[in-house]
Amino acid sequence: xxEALETKNKDKKKLGENSTLIELITGIILFGILSQxxxxxxxxxxxxxxxxxxxxxxAGVAMAIGCALHMNYSISKxxxxxxxxxxxxxxxxxxxRYFSLCIIFAVIMIFDFISPLTAFLGIMGLKIGAYLNxxxxxxxxxxxxxxxxxxxxxxxxxxxxxxxxxEKVEESGS
Numbered sequence: 001x002x003e004a005l006e007t008k009n010k011d012k013k014k015l016g017e018n019s020t021l022i023e024l025i026t027g028i029i030l031f032g033i034l035s036q037x038x039x040x041x042x043x044x045x046x047x048x049x050x051x052x053x054x055x056x057x058x059a060g061v062a063m064a065i066g067c068a069l070h071m072n073y074s075i076s077k078x079x080x081x082x083x084x085x086x087x088x089x090x091x092x093x094x095x096x097r098y099f100s101l102c103i104i105f106a107v108i109m110i111f112d113f114i115s116p117l118t119a120f121l122g123i124m125g126l127k128i129g130a131y132l133n134x135x136x137x138x139x140x141x142x143x144x145x146x147x148x149x150x151x152x153x154x155x156x157x158x159x160x161x162x163x164x165x166x167e168k169v170e171e172s173g174s
Contacts, residue, residue, distance in 0.1 A: 019146055021072045023136045025065055027129025030136075032061035035121055056108075056115035060122015063104060067097055067126055 035057050043050050074093035078086035101123070108116050140146045153161075 018072065019140075020133070021068060023133050023140060024068050024126075024129045027132035027136050028061055028064045028068065028125040030132065031125035031128040032057060032122060035118075035125070039118060052113075053115045053118045055113075056118030057122045059108070059114050060119040061125050062122075063101060063119070064123045064126040064129070067101070067123070068129070070097055 036054060039053050039057060040050070043053055070093065074090055077093075078089045081089060105116060105119070108114055108119055137146070141148050
């Protein structure tokens with residue numbers, strides 16, 4: 001059992017246990033920057049309200065990051081439950097996220113202080129960040145922020161390790 005814990009700690013990534021979440025948030029922010037640059041070019045060409053659209057993008061990015069953090073929280077909570085309860089819990093947390101976004105968008109549209117269209121664009125950063133994740137992961141490895149992924153083991157190697165661990169358990173139990 002101690003070997004398993006030592007292996008787990010040894011294989012721990014430099015960014016910590018939530019490195020995937022950090023990569024996702026990085027992708028969301030990169031998408032926000034690219035959206036801001038694109039919006040700046042389009043808005044400046046039309047001589048429109050730059051701040052109105054820019055704040056919309058960054059409000060959407062903030063909502064996307066909030067959703068990512070909430071998803072991480074709900075998944076980690078669900079791991080403490082059995083399968084049926086975990087499914088119920090994830091459905092509950094998904095509904096909370098969606099209703100929260102609906103309420104925020106209703107406020108945005110009622111008061112019209114930021115662009116709902118660019119806010120929606122910012123929220124789409126959650127999806128784009130997920131699609132960018134493999135590329136960001138590789139970049140983090142190249143930058144030395146993360147350890148390279150371990151090589152996958154063959155089925156035979158895994159069976160051998162399981163048999164050895166079973167033997168050790170039997171020996172320590174005797």
